[in-house]
Amino acid sequence: MYGGGNTFEGIKTDSLAQEDPQKLAEFEARIARGEKIEPTDWMPELYRKQLVRMIEQHAHSEIIGALPEGTWITRAPGFKRKLSLMAKVQDEVGHAQLLYSAAETLGKSREQMIDDLITGKSKYSNIFNYPAFTWADSCFISWLVDAGAIVNQLANAKGSYGPYCRALDRICAEESFHLKYGHHCVIYLASGTEKQRQMFQEALNRWWPPMMHFFGPSDKISAHTEVLMRWKVKMSTNDDQRNQFLDMYVPKIWELGFTIPDPNLKKNPETGRWDYTEPDWEEFKRVINGDGPCNKERLEVRRVAEERGQWVREALKSPSLRYVTPLA
Amino acid sequence: MLLNRSIAFMMKPIDPRVNRLPGFGQGSIQPKAPLDQLGTYEVFVQAKEGKPFQHEGIVHASDIELAYILAKETFTRRFTCVSLYVTETRDVYVSPLTDGQTSSYELLPPATAGNGPTEAYEVYHLVKRGKQHVHVGEVMASSPQEAMHSAKEKFGAGKVVYNVWVIRKSNIRYTNEADKDLWLTLPEKKYRDAADYKAGDKLTAFLERVKHSV
């Protein structure tokens, strides 16, 4: 799972002036023709940098995203739910592996990426800085956070970088089970007892604001991304993705008789787009910069995992091992 | 929104498993020891009997046996698979990547006859940019350079190949007979399949109930 474009920082395009204009033109023509860029093709430094950042953040989001759901495996209601949730969490960690490999082809080692995650240098999807209090929170994540991720990943799978697209094709195929499983869980809660319905309604109330943050700052305030759109690094704007998500899932939530905690949420018949209360972008900024309910816990879990695994990695080390940048 | 505010200061994890982690909340955050990320191995998978192997990606591992196990976990949890193999990334010999109408075979450096013994090599082609490298067959040669030229003769005629990989067969960890049962239970694991989560009846019944209760 992942939410795109979660930064306000602009991108510096100065480095573009230093690129060979002819090579740059050929590179852009290749992308315009719909061809993929492969690791050994020429590419501008800015393209490489932005892709590493994006794919790396996506990988971190998968691995951190496995934590709030992972803690519900032992408490999932019944054997079947445990089996499904375990398979889903395993998939998410597997997605991280595929994505780290795709980022590695651009020259940043996986080790460096994991270091940057633990030290807080690189970010992950902001939504995982919120806690999963009840089983219903876990169901919200499986259904709707994954739904948001799918909107984002299907778009990115049509991007220009070959290894990332191939990883995403694999990931999207697996996500279809996550989505159906999540919906299945929520339908069961919705058609269950009053208590179960209430539990999901409360989870929905808690998760709606972070869900609206998920696709990143509104286009009005986010940094210019034309060059990233032209290079097919970013495939659609944050607001377009948010709108697509609302289009697909608000009716499904309403159908189950739940209310969405935003009195202004409705489809505008004139624009054909959803109106909603502007999400609190100050809160988003604050949480992404470390001040959310679970930021410390999430990184601490990763840090402890690294620390506890160190002796294993030490024991496995061998003088003949060599780190080589993966091929494709 | 208000709810999120009020929990924003909750620091103690709600999950007992997290609280029980030895060392949780102690230690400081420090970069890991350098180069403990192990080596990289390329993974090739065969989906069905009679279909060619295809490159799928990489795993990090301490040796080729562990690489094989991790490849199985990472790339064959779903969909049918009958065989896979792994090799160290540095054991894959790679031709220049081309585009348009230029075949990679045209850009091979002149063949240097190896002085080693003749060995078998697996040959992979990239015939569509953006897709995976696909297995085309094997050749015998005394060096990787010579293997590239033999591959050109044997498989390169009359088509544009954007990239060629050759791998010495002795550097590959193949699937052996005893490994084959790894995938036998794959079709039973329906819980990994979206089709196993049909809730349409339940949803219809619920909607009916709601309609009648209004």
Ligand SMILES: [Fe+2]
């Ligand atoms: Fe995901």
Ligand SMILES: [Fe+2]
């Ligand atoms: Fe995922």
Ligand SMILES: [Fe+2]
């Ligand atoms: Fe997922």
